[in-house]
Amino acid sequence: MRRSGIASFVLWICLTVLTLLPVWWMLVVSMRPRVKLYSKSFLIDDLYWDNFLAVLNSSTFLQYLWNSLIVATSNAALVCALGLLAAFGLSRYKISGGDNVFFWLITNRMAPPAVFLLPLFLLFTKWFVFGDFMLFDTKIGLILLYCVFNLPFAIWLLKGMLDGIPLELDESARVDGATTGQVLSNVVLPLARPGLAVTFILTWIFAWNEYLFAATLTSSADARTVTTALAEYVSVTGTNWGEMAAMAFLTTLPALIVLGFVQKHIVTGLTFGALKG
Amino acid sequence: MRQSNIGWLFLAPATLILFVVGFVPFIYILYVGFFDWNTNAVDPTLRWAGLQNYRSLVFDTTFLNSLARTLVFAFFVVVSELLLGYVLARALMADRLWGRQFFRTMHTLPIVVAPIAVGATWRLLCVPGFGIVPYYLKLWFGIDYNISTNAYHAFATAIIMDLWHWMPFVTLSLMAGLTALPKEPLEQAQIDGGNKLQIFWYVIVPMLKPVLLTTVFIRLMDALRSVDEIWMLTKGGPAEATRFIGLHIWINVFPKTDYGYGAAMSLLTLYVTIVLSWLLFVAMTGRKGGAQ
Numbered sequence: 001m002r003r004s005g006i007a008s009f010v011l012w013i014c015l016t017v018l019t020l021l022p023v024w025w026m027l028v029v030s031m032r033p034r035v036k037l038y039s040k041s042f043l044i045d046d047l048y049w050d051n052f053l054a055v056l057n058s059s060t061f062l063q064y065l066w067n068s069l070i071v072a073t074s075n076a077a078l079v080c081a082l083g084l085l086a087a088f089g090l091s092r093y094k095i096s097g098g099d100n101v102f103f104w105l106i107t108n109r110m111a112p113p114a115v116f117l118l119p120l121f122l123l124f125t126k127w128f129v130f131g132d133f134m135l136f137d138t139k140i141g142l143i144l145l146y147c148v149f150n151l152p153f154a155i156w157l158l159k160g161m162l163d164g165i166p167l168e169l170d171e172s173a174r175v176d177g178a179t180t181g182q183v184l185s186n187v188v189l190p191l192a193r194p195g196l197a198v199t200f201i202l203t204w205i206f207a208w209n210e211y212l213f214a215a216t217l218t219s220s221a222d223a224r225t226v227t228t229a230l231a232e233y234v235s236v237t238g239t240n241w242g243e244m245a246a247m248a249f250l251t252t253l254p255a256l257i258v259l260g261f262v263q264k265h266i267v268t269g270l271t272f273g274a275l276k277g
Numbered sequence: 278m279r280q281s282n283i284g285w286l287f288l289a290p291a292t293l294i295l296f297v298v299g300f301v302p303f304i305y306i307l308y309v310g311f312f313d314w315n316t317n318a319v320d321p322t323l324r325w326a327g328l329q330n331y332r333s334l335v336f337d338t339t340f341l342n343s344l345a346r347t348l349v350f351a352f353f354v355v356v357s358e359l360l361l362g363y364v365l366a367r368a369l370m371a372d373r374l375w376g377r378q379f380f381r382t383m384h385t386l387p388i389v390v391a392p393i394a395v396g397a398t399w400r401l402l403c404v405p406g407f408g409i410v411p412y413y414l415k416l417w418f419g420i421d422y423n424i425s426t427n428a429y430h431a432f433a434t435a436i437i438m439d440l441w442h443w444m445p446f447v448t449l450s451l452m453a454g455l456t457a458l459p460k461e462p463l464e465q466a467q468i469d470g471g472n473k474l475q476i477f478w479y480v481i482v483p484m485l486k487p488v489l490l491t492t493v494f495i496r497l498m499d500a501l502r503s504v505d506e507i508w509m510l511t512k513g514g515p516a517e518a519t520r521f522i523g524l525h526i527w528i529n530v531f532p533k534t535d536y537g538y539g540a541a542m543s544l545l546t547l548y549v550t551i552v553l554s555w556l557l558f559v560a561m562t563g564r565k566g567g568a569q
Contacts, residue, residue, distance in 0.1 A: 005374055005375075007368070008368060008369055008370075008374050009374060009375060009376075011365075011368050011369065012369060012374070012376075012377075012380040015365070015380075015384065016380055016383045016384070018441075019383055019384060019386060019387060019441070019445065020383060020386070022395075022398045022399060022401075022402055022441065023386065023390075023398065025398070025401060025402055025409065026397075026398045026401055029401055037407070038407065040409055040412050040413070042409075082290045082291045082294065083291065085287045085288075085290060085291065086287060086288050086290070086291035086292075088287050089283075089284040089285070089286070089287025089288045090284070090287075090288065092284070093283060093284025093287070094284070095282075095284040095285060095288065096282075098284065098288075101288060101292065104295075105291065105292070105295060108295050108299040110498050110554075111299065111547075112498070112501060112502035112523060112546065112547065112550055113502060113504070113523070114502060114504055114522070114523030114524070114526045114527055114543070114546070115306075115523075115526070115543040115544070115546050115547045115550075116299075116302050116303075116306075116543075117526070117527060117530070117543075118306060118309075118526070118530050118536065118539045118540060118543055119301075119302035119303070119305045119306035119309070119540070119543070120298070120302050121531070122305065122309070122536065123301065123302060123305060127305075144294065144297075144298055145298055147294045147295065147298060148295065148298050148299050151291055151294065151295055152295070155291065180283065205389050208391065209389075209390075209391035209392060209393070209394075211391070211392065211393040211504075211505045212504055212505060212523075212527065216527070216531065227391055227393040227394075227505075230393055230394065230397055230509075231393055231508070231509065234397060234400070234509060239407070241401060241407060244397060244401070245397075245401055247397075248394045248397040248398055248401075251391050251393065251394045251397075252390050252391065252394045252398075255386070255389040255390050255391065256386070258389070259382060259385060259386055259389060260382050262385070262389065263381060263382045263385040266385055266388055266389065266446075266449075267446065267449045267450050267453055270388075270446060270450075270495060271450055271488075271491045271492065271495060
């Protein structure tokens with residue numbers, strides 16, 4: 001037992017080093033001045049912040065950052081609200097055809113984005129146009145669109161959590177005269193709060209990370225997000241590796257921040273509740 | 278449970294949104310696929326073309342090659358992630374382990390990093406002349422590693438990048454599955470004198486089947502549609518060595534504005550994806566779809 005524990009420990013160490021190496025290298029490059037860029041050492045030689053400052057001083061990047069924040073936050077809030085309602089319906093009511101609807105909701109998550117790029121682009125530019133307003137190149141467009149993959153995910157996660165809240169609590173509240181709305185807001189909501197927090201964070205991260213839709217369905221600084229900024233930067237500026245690394249690091253930062261919080265739930269979420277992480 | 282239609286009221290908003298952004302596009306693209314439609318052509322309107330788009334698609338070697346390449350990529354990625362992931366999951370399940378929580382957390386990191394940032398990071402590692410990978414491969418092993426000229430290197434790097442990104446997920450989910458297995462059948466098999474291989478094949482695999490199916494399914498779908506990382510790493514090059522199907526559609530449809538043909542490409546890709554996942558389902562459960 002003890003021996004296998006040590007072997008396991010060594011294995012974990014090696015794996016962790018391999019996992020962190022690319023991220024570490026990104027950080028190292030982001031802290032190197034131009035003259036030292038081609039050094040092959042793995043160490044951060046000095047704390048050089050100019051790459052980060054250069055990136056953060058660019059007004060376009062800040063605008064993109066802001067767009068990303070708005071889109072991810074609004075999308076996560078929307079998805080949590082709608083997901084909670086849907087999960088409540090699925091978990092508390094026998095809905096005729098509910099299983100089929102549930103299945104269909106989930107398949108949306110699996111749809112290959114490249115396949116839906118073209119129809120969504122056409123719909124956004126030609127059909128969902130109301131007077132001067134069209135969904136193309138708007139934050140609202142992206143917020144609605146990200147529901148395609150985030151909403152099924154949220155419904156899955158939340159349904160599993162609501163199923164875990166005993167039905168007796170609902171019933172006793174109803175006996176005391178609570179309406180359905182009161183059951184939802186006074187009984188289920190407080191108990192589902194931790195689950196909602198996890199759902200919010202994970203969907204927020206997915207919305208933040210999304211690139212393909214954002215790149216195709218937006219065209220100006222009004223709606224472009226931080227992932228498109230990174231991609232644009234790479235195609236345009238070529239070899240300014242220090243700033244590119246700084247930008248990549250800033251894009252990764254939210255993931256790093258919430259990492260400890262989501263790690264218990266991410267496997268459950270990604271496997272549609274089939275596995276408890 | 279209450280038997281009533283009030284439940285639908287709760288489902289309605291979510292269903293409505295997914296109908297508009299998930300189902301309508303599907304129907305729309307089905308429709309557009311039957312037309313000849315290029316907004317930059319002399320006649321920018323939709324013209325009925327019947328199955329012409331699909332007919333030319335079958336002879337479009339770039340498209341078919343890209344599809345085949347994607348399947349090869351997905352095959353390598355899924356198989357190696359499953360095998361390695363299983364070995365790692367078993368190896369990592371020591372009863373007592375110092376710092377398990379820390380390791381697990383670090384292991385989750387690649388899963389939540391933006392794919393575009395993963396691509397950027399691996400570009401920093403692998404790009405010729407700058408990255409540390411080509412440098413140390415040359416220095417220590419004398420290998421001339423170059424992802425921008427050597428197709429095999431680029432393809433292999435795409436696979437390794439995907440392993441870095443997603444193997445932790447496979448390891449963690451298999452670990453979750455293995456931990457949840459009941460102990461009795463394993464002990465029983467040991468008492469009956471089964472060797473390790475027999476126990477693995479006749480006891481563990483059948484019990485783990487739902488977990489394996491879910492994991493492979495999710496990984497396969499993701500591998501088939503990966504675009505962002507590859508786009509950042511190689512832009513699909515050198516030549517077309519890493520141009521997978523999603524990337525192919527993306528970089529072809531929009532500059533050419535050939536929407537009818539693009540619709541046909543997208544639909545065929547979707548069809549292949551669905552058929553593959555159905556085949557996977559049948560193969561893993563041994564059950565035929567439809568009526569039971």
